Amino acid sequence: MQKSLHIDPGKCTGCLQCEMACSLENEGVFNPSKSRIKVFTFHEEGRFVPYTCTQCDEAWCMHACPVDAIVINAVTGSKDVKADLCVGCKVCTIACPFGTVNYNADSGKVVKCDLCGGDPKCVSSCPTDAITYVDANATGLDKMRAWAAKTDNSVSADA
Amino acid sequence: MLYVIVGAGPAGVVAAEQLRKLDPLGNVTLIGDEPEAPYSRMAIPYYLTDKIEEQGTHLRKQSGHYDAHTIDVVQDRVVSIDTSINEVHLASGDKRRYDKLLLATGSSPAVPPIPGIELAGVHNCWTLEDARAIVKLAKPGASVVLMGAGFIGCIVLEALALRDVKLTVVEMENRMVPRMMNETSGNMIKRWCEEKGVAVHTSTRAESIEQSGSGLVVKLSNGENVAADLVISATGVKPNMQFAADSGIETDQGILVNHFLQTSDEDIYAAGDVCQGKDFSTGEFTVQAIQPTAVEHARVAASNMARGHHSEHAGNVNMNVLDTIGLVSASFGSWMGTEGGDSVELVNEPAFKYLSLQFEDDVLIGASSLGLTQHVGVLRGLIQSRTRLGDWKEKLKEDPLRIMEAYLACAQGQSTSMT
Structure with a gap:
């Protein structure tokens, strides 16, 4: 059974624990600017929206990579950046229509959510269950995929 | 089915893999003319800076990848196509029959009409073989003249700067990367390079290259003479399509195709840098030449x-991303705007930050940026989904950096409003 992140912005208080946990797990430092999940703030409406990669089927990042450095994780279904192969060309950062692959100038490589290998720290650190890791069929994943499909201008060769 | 693919770059390799997947019993042959495993030219700059070994440029890393997928990789060059009997003729004298043929032959460096361009010490930076020659000549402290500050020139520029050479760049246009940056942002990149110790001459031509002792001298249109141990020519590329044109396939800027990427011959298709395919933004057919x-x-x-032909190709959003000695630039779609359109431009010269957004009505149609590395992909997302921005257009005109919020509120409204 494939699991995926389920984000419920209505429950988010903007505490940024997810960003801290992500940064610590993946970069070894408490630095929200290095987090792969970002909480966006809508001041006018007093709303917070956590946002990260949906591990979309289209995998724009993976197909755009010229050196085969983004691969599907057979266990979690996430699209993972192999840092030893990434040359830092950034083509995936412009190819991803969700804006969830980012360049890290310190390492000279790109970073994206890899679901922490199946134990996402943003989930375990969230005090309000705004971010949960659940059966993919039960989430809004299908909605996001529907949106992704809208962006898809090519014949789905995998169909 | 017999499938033959000409060209072993990214388009050729991906097509071969797709054909294998879609037609497991088909016979897939991939013909490339370079004596290398299929590799990515885009990775060459990183090879030049020792970030990767040669194998790091290879498109597929597993050994035996092509055998495992039963893709027959042939090193040869197609010289002509006999479309009457569906056969390609190879430089070796060999011939191959096909039921469906894909032309993915890419492009080659244009040779500028400059006296002395043929001298030893003048190189392109296009193939792995070129890169090996550059590695030998571009030693720390060597004087290097780079002709052309377009996209490829600028990628090479970064690699050379990191090799600690004494670098002079010559560009005919009035700014750097003229096909992805306007005058303001293109000149910000120029100033950035100058501050990093690179001499940049814009609105300048190289008029001749002459031998001078063991080195070269490049004479510039501004009267300067620049001594060089190595001259690199990056003045543009042209599609590799002469053999196709001579075989009766219709060509213009590239090989002409219809909405199904089919050429004027019904059994022949084209893809990649050689293909004049549909542009998402303009609806016109152009050569984009991007990965x-x-x-x-x-x-x-x-x-x-x-x-078979099931759905029409909607066209590709033209886009580029470039790192010029640490300054990251990107452009998307109609970044130069359209007549009657609306726009907003944020310019921060001291911080080397720039963002321009182009709208038609309340839809984002193009963008270009400097110094932006987080969430830039949403610019593509908004352009390609033709998302209506509504009120967010005015908010973006006040602060274009709120692009990610605009995206979440408009394009993913369904998920952000979920309770």
Whole structure:
């Protein structure tokens, strides 16, 4: 059974624990600017929206990579950046229509959510269950995929 | 089915893999003329800076990848196509029959009409073989003249700067990367390079290259003479399509295709840098010559070749991303705007930050940026989904950096409003 992140912005208080946990797990430092999940703030409406990669089927990042450095994780279904192969060309950062692959100038490589290998720290650190890791069929994943499909201008060769 | 693919770059390799997947019993042959495993030219700059070994440029890393997928990789060059009997003729004298043929032959460096361009010590930076020659000549402290500050020139520029050479760049246009940056942002990149110790001459031509002792001298149109141990020519590329044109395939800027990436011959398709495919923004057919387009062409063409024509190709968003000695720039779609359109421009010269957004009505149609590395992909997302921005257009005109919020509020409204 494939699991995926389920984000419920209505429950988010903007505490940024997810960003801290992500940064610590993946970069070894408490630095929200290095987090792969970002909480966006809508001041006018007093709303917070956590946002990260949906591990979309289209995998724009993976197909755009010229050196085969983004691969599907057979266990979690996430699209993972192999840092030893990434040359830092950034083509995936412009190819991803969700804006969830980012360049890290310190390492000279790109970073994206890899679901922490199946134990996402943003989930375990969230005090309000705004971010949960659940059966993919039960989430809004299908909605996001529907949106992704809208962006898809090519014949789905995998169909 | 017999599938033959000409060209072993990203488009050729992806098409071969797709054909294998879609038609497991088909016979897939991939013909490339370079004596290398299929590799990515885009990775060459990183080879030049020792970030990767040669194998790091290879498109597929597993040994035996092509055998495992039963893709027959042939090193040869196609010299002509006999379209009457569906056969390609190779430089070796060999011939190959095909049921469906894909032309993914890419492009080659243009040779500028400059006296002395043929001298030893003048190189392109296009193939792995070129890169090996540059590695030998571009030693720390060597004087290097780079002709052309377009996209490829600028990528090479960064690699050379990191090799600690004494670098002079010559560009005919009035700014750097003229096909992805306007005068303001293109000149910000120029100033950035100058501050990093690179001499940049814009609105300047190299008029001649002459031998001078063991080195070269490049004479510039501004009267300067620049001594060089190595001259690199990056003045543009041209599609590799003469053999196709001579075989009766219709060509213009590139090989002409219809909405199914099919050429004027019904059994022949084209993909990648050689293909004059549909542009998403303008609806016109142009040569984009970018990696994401090459790969999308390949997948669409392979599907059409194996399964017939099911849906029209909507066109590719033209986009580029470039790192010029640490200053990251990107451009998307109609970044220069359209007549009657609306726009907003944020310019921060001291911080080397720039963002321009182009709208038609309340839809984002193009963008270009400097110094932006987080969430830049949403610019593509908003352009390609033709998302109506509504009130957010005015908010973006006040602060264009709120692009990610605009995206979440408009394009993913369904998920952000979920309770």
